[in-house]
Every structure is written in C-alpha cells, then in structure tokens.
Amino acid sequence: MAAESAFVRNGGSSSSATTAALFGSSAWKHSKRKTQQSLHTHCAHDKNRFYKQLGLFSLKKKIEDAVLRAEMLAPLALELEEERRNEQEQLMRDYDLWDDTAESNEVLAKLADSVRVVDALRDLTYKAEEAKLITQLAEIDAINYGLFRQAYDASLDMSKILNKYEISKLLKGPYDMEGACLIIKAGGTGYPEVWVKQLLSMYTKWARKLGYKGRVVEMHSSTNGGIKSATIEFEHEFAFGYLSGEAGVHYIINSKNGSAVHEAASSASVDVVPLFLGRAYDIQIDEEDLVIVLPSKLEEKQSQNDPLVYIHHKPTGISVQSSGERSHFANKMKAMNRLKAKLLILALEQGVNKPSDIKKDEIVNVWQKETRRYMSHPHKLVKDVKTGTQLPDLLSVLDGNLEPLIAAHINIRQ
Numbered sequence: 001m002a003a004e005s006a007f008v009r010n011g012g013s014s015s016s017a018t019t020a021a022l023f024g025s026s027a028w029k030h031s032k033r034k035t036q037q038s039l040h041t042h043c044a045h046d047k048n049r050f051y052k053q054l055g056l057f058s059l060k061k062k063i064e065d066a067v068l069r070a071e072m073l074a075p076l077a078l079e080l081e082e083e084r085r086n087e088q089e090q091l092m093r094d095y096d097l098w099d100d101t102a103e104s105n106e107v108l109a110k111l112a113d114s115v116r117v118v119d120a121l122r123d124l125t126y127k128a129e130e131a132k133l134i135t136q137l138a139e140i141d142a143i144n145y146g147l148f149r150q151a152y153d154a155s156l157d158m159s160k161i162l163n164k165y166e167i168s169k170l171l172k173g174p175y176d177m178e179g180a181c182l183i184i185k186a187g188g189t190g191y192p193e194v195w196v197k198q199l200l201s202m203y204t205k206w207a208r209k210l211g212y213k214g215r216v217v218e219m220h221s222s223t224n225g226g227i228k229s230a231t232i233e234f235e236h237e238f239a240f241g242y243l244s245g246e247a248g249v250h251y252i253i254n255s256k257n258g259s260a261v262h263e264a265a266s267s268a269s270v271d272v273v274p275l276f277l278g279r280a281y282d283i284q285i286d287e288e289d290l291v292i293v294l295p296s297k298l299e300e301k302q303s304q305n306d307p308l309v310y311i312h313h314k315p316t317g318i319s320v321q322s323s324g325e326r327s328h329f330a331n332k333m334k335a336m337n338r339l340k341a342k343l344l345i346l347a348l349e350q351g352v353n354k355p356s357d358i359k360k361d362e363i364v365n366v367w368q369k370e371t372r373r374y375m376s377h378p379h380k381l382v383k384d385v386k387t388g389t390q391l392p393d394l395l396s397v398l399d400g401n402l403e404p405l406i407a408a409h410i411n412i413r414q
Contacts, residue, residue: 059148063131066155070128073162078121085114113177113237117165124161127154160210163403168238170410174348176241179275181338182214185229186222187249187267187367193226195252195266198398200230203243205400212236217324231324233275240274245386245409247272248371255377271366273341283340283355289314294328311335316360318342372405374398387412 088111131154138147171177184199186192200216207214218231234243253265291312308323309331320342322335343355350362373383380394387408391397397405 059152060135063135063148063151063155066158067128067131069162070124070158073166074121074124074128077165078118078125081114081117081121085111085118088114116237117168120161120165124158127158127161131155131158164210167242167407167410170413171238171241173241173244173413175274175344176244177237178240179236179277180234180239180243181273181275181341182232182234182243182246183229183271183273184227184232185269185271186227187269190252190264190266191224191226192266192268193222193224193228195250196227196230196268197225198252199250199268199270200227200232202398202400202402203232203246206402207234207236207400209400212239218322235275235277237277240272241410242406243272245406245413246270246371247366248369248386249367250372250374251370252374252376255375269366270371273338273345276337276341281340281344283343285313285336285340285343285355292332307331309335311339313339313343315356316343316346316358316363318346318363384408 088107092107092111131151134147134151134154138151182203184196184203186196200219204214204216212234213236214232214234216230217233218229220228220230222228247270249267249269251265251267255264291314293310293312295308307326307328308321309328310319310321311332312319318339320335320338322331322338325331325334340355343358346358346363347353347355349364350358352358370385372385374394374397375381375383376394380392382391382394382397382405384390384405387405389405389408391404393401
C-alpha cells in the first residue's frame with residue numbers, strides 16, 4: 001500500500017512536472033509562437049495571392065479594353081488616313097513644286113504629316129495584335145505576371161497613340177500644328193519665383209512623358225533660388241494646339257485654415273505663341289513701328305546675361321525679347337519671329353485679316369486672364385478656371401500629368 005501510494009505520488013509528481021515542463025518552459029512558448037507565425041504567414045500568403053489575382057484581373061481588363069478600342073477605331077482611321085496620304089501624293093505629282101515655293105512647302109508638309117499619321121496607326125494595329133498574343137501566352141503559362149505586365153505596357157502605348165490621334169483631329173486652328181514657344185513670368189505677390197520654377201518643371205516633365213523635348217532657351221534666376229522668367233521651346237507638331245489653352249495667370253494657393261481670408265497666393269503668367277516649324281508666316285511690319293533696344297556692353301556685363309534684344313511694337317503695345325542666342329543679330333531675329341507670331345494670334349483672336357488691323361484697345365493682356373488655381377493646402381487639388389475641370393491630385397499635375405486639363409481646353413474650343 002505504501003509502495004502503491006509511493007507510485008501514485010511519484011507518478012503524479014512526474015506527470016505534473018512533465019506538464020509544467022511543457023506548458024511553462026521556453027521551448028513550448030517558442031513552439032506556440034512558431035505555430036502562430038506559421039498561421040499568420042499562411043494567411044498573409046493567401047491574402048497576397050488574392051490581391052495578385054485581383055491585380056492580374058484588373059490588368060487583363062485594362063488590356064482587353066485598350067485592344068477593343070484599338071480594333072474599333074484603328075481600321076477606319078487607317079483607311080481614311082491612307083486615302084488622305086494618297087491624295088497628297090497625287091497632288092504633289094500634279095503640282096509643279098518649282099512654281100510656288102511657299103505653296104510647295106505646304107504641300108510637302110501636309111504629305112509628311114499624312115505619312116506620320118499612317119505609320120502611327122499601323123504601329124497601333126501591330127501593338128494591338130502583340131498585346132492579344134502576349135495575353136494568350138500569359139494564360140497558357142498559368143497566368144504569368146511578367147507577361148501580363150508586358151501586354152499592359154503595349155496597351156498603354158496603344159492608348160497614347162489613339163489619344164494623340166483623336167486630339168489631333170480636334171486641332172483644326174490655322175496654327176495648331178505648329179510648335180510652341182511658352183514664356184513663364186513671375187507675378188508680384190508671395191513667392192512667385194519659386195512658383196515659376198515649379199511650372200517650368202511641370203511643362204518640361206509633360207513634354208518628356210509624351211516623348212518630346214521642351215528646350216529651355218532662356219532663364220533668368222532670382223537671388224532666392226527661384227526663377228524670374230523662363231522661355232521653353234517645344235519643337236514638335238501640335239505643340240501650340242496642345243498648349244495654347246495654358247495662356248493666362250496660374251495661381252498656387254495655400255490656405256492655413258481653409259478660409260479665403262487667410263489665403264496666401266503666388267502667381268505667374270504663361271504666354272504661348274506658335275513656333276513655326278516647316279513653313280514661315282512672313283508678315284510685313286513697318287520698321288518705324290518698332291522700338292528696338294540693345295543693352296550696352298556694360299549693362300550686359302553687370303547682368304551677366306546673354307546679349308539681350310528687346311522689341312516694342314508701338315501700334316499694339318506688344319513687347320517681346322530674346323536673350324538665349326549668342327549674338328545680338330540672332331536674338332533680334334528670334335525676337336522678331338516671336339513678335340510676328342504674337343501679332344498673328346492677336347489678329348486671329350480679333351477676327352481681322354492683317355496684323356495692321358489689330359485694335360490696341362481690344363487686346364486682352366495675359367495678366368488679365370486667370371487660367372488655373374493650384375491648391376496646396378488644406379486640399380491638394382487643381383481647378384481649371386476656363387473649363388471648370390477639377391483634379392484631386394496636385395502632385396500628379398505638377399509631375400507633368402496635364403492631359404485631362406489640355407483635353408478639356410481643346411474640347412471647349414470645338
């Protein structure tokens with residue numbers, strides 16, 4: 001009995017010790033943590049797999065939408081543009097290019113434009129077929145994410161080509177096909193020089209995203225690290241058609257408590273004139289109507305600028321300048337071209353045939369036209385005053401994503 005009791009006591013003690021060792025030791029705690037981590041990892045893996053599948057479904061839907069849009073629009077557009085190109089080629093064969101240089105340049109420019117459009121639309125059909133084929137390969141390869149990304153990139157290229165084609169069909173103004181010279185100048189309140197620097201970055205990034213180059217030909221810096229004024233030249237077709245709606249005053253507004261009373265605003269003006277690429281619109285300007293100012297050598301040395309040429313057109317009060325070239329003569333020629341381009345736009349706006357018919361008192365100064373408000377606080381949004389378009393992402397717009405704003409301006413012109 002004593003022996004039994006001893007066994008029982010020892011057994012009980014041994015069992016309790018084993019239980020205590022299992023549930024109270026660090027080994028058991030480590031085992032428990034490992035099991036929890038394993039369950040957490042498994043759940044996270046399932047969650048990641050779900051989101052990846054969802055992402056693949058979204059990519060596939062976007063690819064299919066882009067391909068469908070291309071298949072609906074591209075064949076008819078290509079047929080029309082090939083017919084247009086054939087007409088231009090026939091016109092060139094029938095026309096004696098030596099009779100009229102100006103007319104022949106226009107014929108050749110239109111033919112070159114038709115050829116580029118046809119090539120772009122053919123490229124679009126190739127990309128649509130490529131995207132479909134890659135998507136099919138991805139599904140065969142058990143939903144290969146890398147292949148879907150490749151097809152998606154092709155679909156983005158397709159969308160860019162279609163968007164550009166559709167917008168170009170809306171640009172029917174006499175100078176819409178030309179390049180553009182965009183001039184940004186600081187206003188008088190807040191930190192306008194810093195704001196000009198941001199706008200300069202925005203427009204150059206916009207051009208880069210489209211595969212173009214915005215060449216900064218003039219820039220005058222301020223002592224606070226900002227920019228007083230800058231001139232960008234966009235040497236690609238339809239640049240003026242795209243950017244003409246940007247002309248006017250651009251405000252960056254910061255409201256500390258959301259109240260208009262406590263708003264702090266910086267302003268900059270944007271002026272846009274055509275930059276003629278393949279053809280010249282030579283208009284006659286009386287030399288007596290011009291005041292041409294060339295700073296002295298001493299003034300240039302003190303300002304450390306390139307040789308500046310300033311031209312004032314007395315009948316209209318319009319003034320232009322150029323300092324980006326290496327000589328006074330080259331800057332005078334560029335300033336004259338900008339003046340002629342500005343006068344052509346003013347004549348178009350007033351509905352007159354010749355720049356000499358422009359009425360000075362009907363000219364609207366660029367500082368009198370509010371174009372856009374960029375809200376930096378408390379809500380980071382952008383509101384276009386002319387079209388009413390409002391975008392909720394200020395940083396995206398400043399990063400060069402101007403397509404919705406530009407498209408809105410082009411649509412209201414129709």
